Amino acid sequence: MSILNKFSGSSKFCNIILPILVLIILSLPLVKINQAEISEIENRKLTKFPEFNSIFESAFNKQFDAWLSDRFFLRDDYLALQRQILLINRRFINKKAFVGYDGWQFSNITKSDQTPYSAAKLKKIKNNINYFKDFCDSIGAKCYMVIAPRREDFVGNQPFTMLTKDKAGQVYNVTKNIIPTIYPYKEFQDANKKELVFFKPDHHWTEYGALVAYRELMARIKVDFPEIISVNEGDYEIYQSPKVMAEADRKFNNGATCKLLNLTEKECLDENVQYKYYKIKDKTPRNDLKVAMIGNSFIENFATFWWPTFAQHKKFRANERGYDNLKLTRWKSEIEEFHPSIIILVLNSFYTFKLDSIR
Amino acid sequence: MLFSSVTFLFCFLPLVCLVYFLCPAKARNWWLLLASIFFYAWGEPIYVLIMLATILINYLGALAIERWRDRGKLLLALAIVADLSFLFYFKYFNFVVENINALFTAKIDFIKVVMPIGISFYTFQAMSYLIDVYRRDIGVQKNLGKLALYITLFPQLVAGPIVKYRDVAAQIEERAVEIDAVAEGLRRFIIGLSKKMLLANTLGAVADKIFNQPVVNFDTPTAWLGAVCYSLQLYYDFSGYSDMAIGLGRVFGFKFPENFNYPYISKSITEFWRRWHISLSTWFKEYLYIPLGGNRVGKIRNVFNIAVVFFVTGLWHGAAWNFVVWGLWHGLFNIIEKITGLAKKEGGILLKIFQHSYTILAFVLGWVMFRADNVKYGFEFIRRMFGLFGESHATFQFDYYLDRFEIIMLVLAVIFSVPLCKNLLAFAARRPWTQILLDSGLIALLVVAISFVAASTYNPFIYFRF
Numbered sequence: 119m120s121i122l123n124k125f126s127g128s129s130k131f132c133n134i135i136l137p138i139l140v141l142i143i144l145s146l147p148l149v150k151i152n153q154a155e156i157s158e159i160e161n162r163k164l165t166k167f168p169e170f171n172s173i174f175e176s177a178f179n180k181q182f183d184a185w186l187s188d189r190f191f192l193r194d195d196y197l198a199l200q201r202q203i204l205l206i207n208r209r210f211i212n213k214k215a216f217v218g219y220d221g222w223q224f225s226n227i228t229k230s231d232q233t234p235y236s237a238a239k240l241k242k243i244k245n246n247i248n249y250f251k252d253f254c255d256s257i258g259a260k261c262y263m264v265i266a267p268r269r270e271d272f273v274g275n276q277p278f279t280m281l282t283k284d285k286a287g288q289v290y291n292v293t294k295n296i297i298p299t300i301y302p303y304k305e306f307q308d309a310n311k312k313e314l315v316f317f318k319p320d321h322h323w324t325e326y327g328a329l330v331a332y333r334e335l336m337a338r339i340k341v342d343f344p345e346i347i348s349v350n351e352g353d354y355e356i357y358q359s360p361k362v363m364a365e366a367d368r369k370f371n372n373g374a375t376c377k378l379l380n381l382t383e384k385e386c387l388d389e390n391v392q393y394k395y396y397k398i399k400d401k402t403p404r405n406d407l408k409v410a411m412i413g414n415s416f417i418e419n420f421a422t423f424w425w426p427t428f429a430q431h432k433k434f435r436a437n438e439r440g441y442d443n444l445k446l447t448r449w450k451s452e453i454e455e456f457h458p459s460i461i462i463l464v465l466n467s468f469y470t471f472k473l474d475s476i477r
Numbered sequence: 478m479l480f481s482s483v484t485f486l487f488c489f490l491p492l493v494c495l496v497y498f499l500c501p502a503k504a505r506n507w508w509l510l511l512a513s514i515f516f517y518a519w520g521e522p523i524y525v526l527i528m529l530a531t532i533l534i535n536y537l538g539a540l541a542i543e544r545w546r547d548r549g550k551l552l553l554a555l556a557i558v559a560d561l562s563f564l565f566y567f568k569y570f571n572f573v574v575e576n577i578n579a580l581f582t583a584k585i586d587f588i589k590v591v592m593p594i595g596i597s598f599y600t601f602q603a604m605s606y607l608i609d610v611y612r613r614d615i616g617v618q619k620n621l622g623k624l625a626l627y628i629t630l631f632p633q634l635v636a637g638p639i640v641k642y643r644d645v646a647a648q649i650e651e652r653a654v655e656i657d658a659v660a661e662g663l664r665r666f667i668i669g670l671s672k673k674m675l676l677a678n679t680l681g682a683v684a685d686k687i688f689n690q691p692v693v694n695f696d697t698p699t700a701w702l703g704a705v706c707y708s709l710q711l712y713y714d715f716s717g718y719s720d721m722a723i724g725l726g727r728v729f730g731f732k733f734p735e736n737f738n739y740p741y742i743s744k745s746i747t748e749f750w751r752r753w754h755i756s757l758s759t760w761f762k763e764y765l766y767i768p769l770g771g772n773r774v775g776k777i778r779n780v781f782n783i784a785v786v787f788f789v790t791g792l793w794h795g796a797a798w799n800f801v802v803w804g805l806w807h808g809l810f811n812i813i814e815k816i817t818g819l820a821k822k823e824g825g826i827l828l829k830i831f832q833h834s835y836t837i838l839a840f841v842l843g844w845v846m847f848r849a850d851n852v853k854y855g856f857e858f859i860r861r862m863f864g865l866f867g868e869s870h871a872t873f874q875f876d877y878y879l880d881r882f883e884i885i886m887l888v889l890a891v892i893f894s895v896p897l898c899k900n901l902l903a904f905a906a907r908r909p910w911t912q913i914l915l916d917s918g919l920i921a922l923l924v925v926a927i928s929f930v931a932a933s934t935y936n937p938f939i940y941f942r943f
Binding site: 130132133137140141143144147148159160161162175176183186190193196197199206210211213214279378380437438 | 661
């Protein structure tokens with residue numbers, strides 16, 4: 119064979135086998151290309167094969183790299199192998215997330231929470247909250263704001279410390295003089311001694327945490343609406359699960375941060391940790407008032423208590439379907455048409471940076 | 478295209494190898510040339526024209542020097558100016574403008590330009606060819622394709638080693654494909670890829686976490702951790718790439734010169750530069766230091782020559798003052814060693830410990846400046862290393878930076894930075910059963926390295942990304 123003739127002077131069996139094995143290993147990933155549209159594990163659309171326009175454009179090349187990186191054969195197996203190797207770690211750090219002490223998991227956006235808002239930023243937030251209040255007044259609604267405290271303050275001893283007071287506190291000090299703002303920091307501290315107010319493998323508050331915030335908000339709303347009836351724990355069947363439910367689909371999962379870490383359920387969840395969940399016994403709404411709720415994903419667990427409280431409610435989610443801002447113009451006409459009596463803005467400490475996008 | 482990318486590993490390399498081994502010997506150079514140009518154009522579809530222009534300038538320049546020897550110096554100067562013009566425009570123009578604006582409060586506009594990958598490497602490679610032709614160290618290459626192959630050969634195109642034409646001229650003309658060499662090359666490639674993906678990237682992630690923070694955010698032990706991890710990251714990243722380049726060269730029948738020789742065992746900075754980025758230091762020695770007079774001049778002039786070489790060495794690495802400071806830092810130690818004779822001193826164990834320790838300290842501190850975003854941060858970092866920066870508000874504790882895998886990689890990085898494993902590998906290669914074990918280990922290492930390449934493609938989102 120001409121191929122063998124080209125190879126002169128081979129003296130070792132290994133020197134023939136090694137190149138063959140290397141060629142097989144390097145060629146195998148092209149044997150089959152993953153045709154799926156979406157990656158459930160990574161929570162995103164997989165890159166499509168690019169269109170070729172011109173040899174002078176690097177867009178095709180970059181897209182091709184991304185396409186192949188997303189779809190080569192055995193990709194999941196290689197990812198699983200790397201994950202197995204890194205399981206010797208206690209903190210399983212990757213670019214997106216890390217595991218702290220006692221099973222608490224954090225996305226690397228934790229780092230961005232350490233710089234306080236500037237005076238200019240706070241001024242913009244103040245102006246935007248005034249704008250929000252003006253809108254509420256224009257349609258005869260009462261507006262309120264709920265800010266979930268920074269999760270990192272309720273996670274016990276961890277391999278990091280925060281330099282400054284959290285941003286939620288900064289925003290609270292600005293907005294409390296404009297619209298009623300619920301910032302249940304002390305209440306969370308007390309409640310956290312009994313039950314976890316935040317999930318360990320997820321950045322959201324638990325339903326119990328949302329209940330604590332709900333109680334504080336209802337106490338404030340009663341000042342403006344004395345006849346209003348709120349729900350309480352007795353109105354619910356309480357059950358427990360080590361899994362996370364925090365999103366609009368109301369399905370249990372292993373947690374958003376766990377997903378970033380690419381951990382399995384067993385690696386992610388602590389069976390000794392049980393989160394409190396609530397199922398309303400009597401679905402009859404307690405009040406006739408119309409309520410609109412605007413905010414990020416922290417709305418979802420809040421809604422467990424909100425929806426049985428009010429007969430008519432609408433939810434306006436800031437971060438979904440390709441959007442990620444609090445621009446009021448997105449929902450202005452719909453809210454005007456709905457004509458609610460109460461509008462509530464719900465977000466967590468991290469998302470307060472989006473308050474400069476309201477106008 | 479990067480060696481550690483999915484496209485290179487799974488598409489480009491297998492295809493190029495397959496066609497190369499199957500095609501007739503006469504066609505191999507053309508295939509490699511085509512593949513190399515494609516390799517470069519994949520990342521730089523427009524700037525590939527700059528590289529091709531450089532090849533043409535040097536091809537014609539060398540022909541002209543050969544044709545008109547009486548005007549050789551002028552022609553050489555013109556060709557080198559043309560070569561360096563590209564480098565100046567893409568790499569140094571904005572740096573010069575920034576400094577003129579600062580010095581004279583001028584308002585010259587910056588140009589919006591992205592530096593072509595590898596321009597520093599292939600420009601220097603091309604210039605070495607021209608100078609060698611002028612000096613009559615080599616004959617001129619009249620075949621444009623062969624010269625183009627020398628400059629564009631993809632294994633060493635973007636990150637060296639900087640190969641001199643005379644080192645590969647005979648191999649370009651004729652070379653055999655030997656299975657032993659192919660296997661040897663692939664072994665080297667696997668080791669290089671593993672160095673990059675397992676050691677360099679792991680320690681680089683630790684270093685990045687530290688260096689990406691203001692100095693006030695970490696304490697002295699963390700600063701030392703960052704400095705040490707960066708020193709090791711840089712070594713394994715660079716030497717890993719060189720291993721891959723040399724290994725791939727071997728696969729295609731080329732023998733490139735070594736670029737790293739365990740620099741971290743050096744007993745002096747002088748010795749360090751005989752072991753670190755050898756192709757660059759020999760380039761500067763041959764084409765800058767010696768023409769300036771080298772050490773065959775008076776002491777003051779010799780010191781000046783050393784300073785110039787290290788100034789330019791620093792600048793070659795990057796268009797920023799921290800690189801210049803780094804270069805001059807090494808130049809300073811070189812000069813001190815020359816004056817005191819420290820580099821040549823032989824003595825007992827205590828002297829050796831002192832020499833190693835001082836050398837390690839010198840290059841680690843140098844790497845801090847090399848890594849720093851600017852000179853100010855570099856000095857602050859170094860002050861933090863010696864507890865001279867004031868109180869720290871440590872955001873992340875030391876424990877956060879080093880997990881078990883990172884500790885293992887750090888220990889392995891230190892172990893592999895000495896020739897211990899090289900000797901073990903040489904021993905293993907002599908016996909059939911140990912060779913089988915070694916190759917099995919290398920195949921496993923390749924699979925692990927690829928798993929880390931795959932992990933770099935893992936990109937999850939908390940909220941669905943469209």
